[in-house]
Amino acid sequence: EVQLLESGGSLVQPGGSLRLSCAASGFTFSSYAMNWVRQAPGKGLEWVSGISGFGGNTYYADSVKGRFTISRDNSKNLLYLQINSLRAEDTALYFCAKDFTIVTPSAFDVWGQGTMVTVSS
Amino acid sequence: SYVLTQPPSVSVAPGKTASITCEGNDIGGEGVHWYQHKPGQAPVLVMYNHGDRPSGIPERFSGSYSGNTAALSITRVEVGDEADYYCQVWDSSIDRAVFGGGTKLTVL
Numbered sequence A: 001e002v003q004l005l006e007s008g009g010s011l012v013q014p015g016g017s018l019r020l021s022c023a024a025s026g027f028t029f030s031s032y033a034m035n036w037v038r039q040a041p042g043k044g045l046e047w048v049s050g051i052s053g054f055g056g057n058t059y060y061a062d063s064v065k066g067r068f069t070i071s072r073d074n075s076k077n078l079l080y081l082q083i084n085s086l087r088a089e090d091t092a093l094y095f096c097a098k099d100f101t102i103v104t105p106s107a108f109d110v111w112g113q114g115t116m117v118t119v120s121s
Numbered sequence B: 001s002y003v004l005t006q007p008p009s010v011s012v013a014p015g016k017t018a019s020i021t022c023e024g025n026d027i028g029g030e031g032v033h034w035y036q037h038k039p040g041q042a043p044v045l046v047m048y049n050h051g052d053r054p055s056g057i058p059e060r061f062s063g064s065y066s067g068n069t070a071a072l073s074i075t076r077v078e079v080g081d082e083a084d085y086y087c088q089v090w091d092s093s094i095d096r097a098v099f100g101g102g103t104k105l106t107v108l
Helices: none
Strands: A003-007 A018-025 A034-039 A045-051 A058-060 A068-073 A078-083 A092-099 A108-111 A115-119 B009-012 B018-023 B033-037 B044-047 B061-066 B069-074 B083-091 B096-099 B103-107
Touching: A003 A092, A003 A108, A018 A034, A018 A092, A018 A115, A034 A078, A034 A108, A045 A068, A045 A078, A045 A092, A045 B083, A045 B096, A058 A068, A108 B044, B009 B018, B018 B083, B018 B103, B044 B061, B069 B083
Parallel strands: B009 B103
Antiparallel strands: A003 A018, A018 A078, A034 A045, A034 A092, A045 A058, A068 A078, A092 A108, A092 A115, B018 B069, B033 B044, B033 B083, B061 B069, B083 B096, B083 B103
């Protein structure tokens, strides 16, 4: 069974940092691009970042570029999101999502349950 | 940047057909994907590349587009179809994924 399990979310002060992880199982991890998508409380889905199957291409939303870094460890089937300089507007449920394709993100066919990041003093 | 516009809400009676629209400039040239999202659950891909249905998604779900508008149709709507629905494209001109604002489907 294809599964994604996020972890690492917590309550963080503004300006702080956090690393989110996503453990993948049930598929050949390196054969697919991966993404992070977030949902702020009461809001819609917002794509945050994507990474190609071998990690050579990364993509970011303008709202997080320069503060967030996506990476992956294909030997461990893990996806990461390093979040720096956190702001109140980064408060959201962060989902890990598997892509259909290997290089450029397209459609997200498997999602995790999400991990909550709360930015507050 | 590319903008996808969805109606905030759509209401339909059980057994009827629901149509959820997604408007974007030259949307036919993009591959539009649709997600169903129920509270407390992971989103589910219900349609990709306008009209392709992932395995496990009922044939009651179909997708289409015309001009600048894509649409997700659900025939013989059930109470279990009540959810938020989002359209999404990959904007290859700026290498960003874009979601529509979402449509809350209410089954009366």
